[in-house]
Amino acid sequence: IFLSLLLLFLCCLSPATAGKVLVIPMEGSHWLSLKKVLTELNKKGHEIVVMAPESKMLVDSSGTYEMKTYPVPFKKEEIEESLHTISETVFSNDPFLTRFMNTWNNFKKGSAMLQTACRFLLYNKELMKYIEESKFDVIFTDPLTPCGQIIALNFSIPTVFFLRGLPCAVDIQAAHAPDPPSYVPRLFSQNTDHMTFSQRVKNFLISLSETFTCDMVFSGFESLASDFLQKPMTIKQLLSHGSVWLKRADFVFDYPMPVMPNMIFIGGINLKNRFAFHKLGTSCHQPPTWPLLSGQCFFLSVLSIRAA
Template identity: 80%
Template structure:
């Protein structure tokens, strides 16, 4: 007699009573503008289908974040206009395709990142010190916060109200996401972002990779320092960007080792690289053409096979 048959229902009943049913939750979403939001919106559509209650908080100068039946949209005032953000986004996009010398493109990119960081920090500050919005978040008792850590405003709110955080991202400059999750990150093996290196580097490439990793400390400290100051003031304790993001519960990364180099990751990092791939739909005209072609080929094959039986056998050896 197996051990399974010896288990009495009275023994199993207490264990079954400990199991909880899966229920829909209440999700607070603090997104980032631009293409980041377009990717996140697809996830919200699926969560909405599963019965989750979703609340999206965005500035009133939003560009792509719009109202929808999938979620409730709440807005807060910011001291800049929508046109200013659109101009900054256009400048960032234009610089990517600029044919200016490398030094000029680097300086322009640096200036645009500095301006965008200051704008997002201002937006975050407007939300954190909006008493009405903070009261709403506190009283709503959200189960989790779904946010893009590139602008860590959502994580500041999560720490303030002790709410679990789910990060949705592809990557953060200077490998801050890797360091925050405490994943191994040796510069001799892990290529730095924008270095164009792979995980199989020559010695000169390793030297280049190491120098880039050193320069990242200065570069990203300038970009994220406004958020570090804001987080330290709001949370009433010193806080770096790495310490801030280290409290994330789950990292949903839009990566796939089919396209990206392999790297060591932590258990709470989940790769969802194909989440933005659309469902393929057959083309009606092509399907009809292929159907006719298959019919003709099948008919020709049948006719040829019938003719083979009429041929006389002849020994060739």
């Protein structure tokens, strides 16, 4: 009887088939990590189409995927300058308020450029017709530019997000995960998950400021999404429809926090080579901007490492 039931069950199974994947990428280092995934998807037989602006920095053509481009009113040099300015500001040793305001202003300028590119994609009738007719199975995108999610909602396509994180913990809140400011340190606060009362107050005030600063940064995308989808839409409502969140993070390096079941941590994907421990020792390093875990030094168990 058992064998008969097993055979009946096996007859009901169908073989897995490759799917059609639409990729709406993000420039810079975001693309370098995502490109590795596209290579693996191609090996599994998936059909991949990447849509990117004609003016692009690192996003390139490949035999791994089909590239489709659309015109935008800015040049490659403008993208490079924007990304360079943002990275310099984030990792500077300026006082908190100076670093916060500079980062916010630079991110707002960069966001305006992303919004422009998104508008030119959404209102490209030829590409929108192509997406509708191609019947994609999934959209693979970085939610830092939620253009992919706008397209996904318009054509009712599931979305897989590929990200490191979003400003103001928008990703955590959009996924409806708990985000208590009394425990989870805010960006630039230099706090740890073990805070004194004054540090918790500081952390709480930063979280309040995020409410209006990030609303102003993402407001352009919200207006764009509302106009295109013909209904009011906030950035959190927009991203809350994501099916899976692939986060390039790991609790070895980040603060432990509550997460939702559809958040999958793939921090190791950024590792290029494997290493074997050759000589063990201990060194201590404490990042000036983002202290780790309890705020103590991060101990590396390696004095010298050789490639495996």
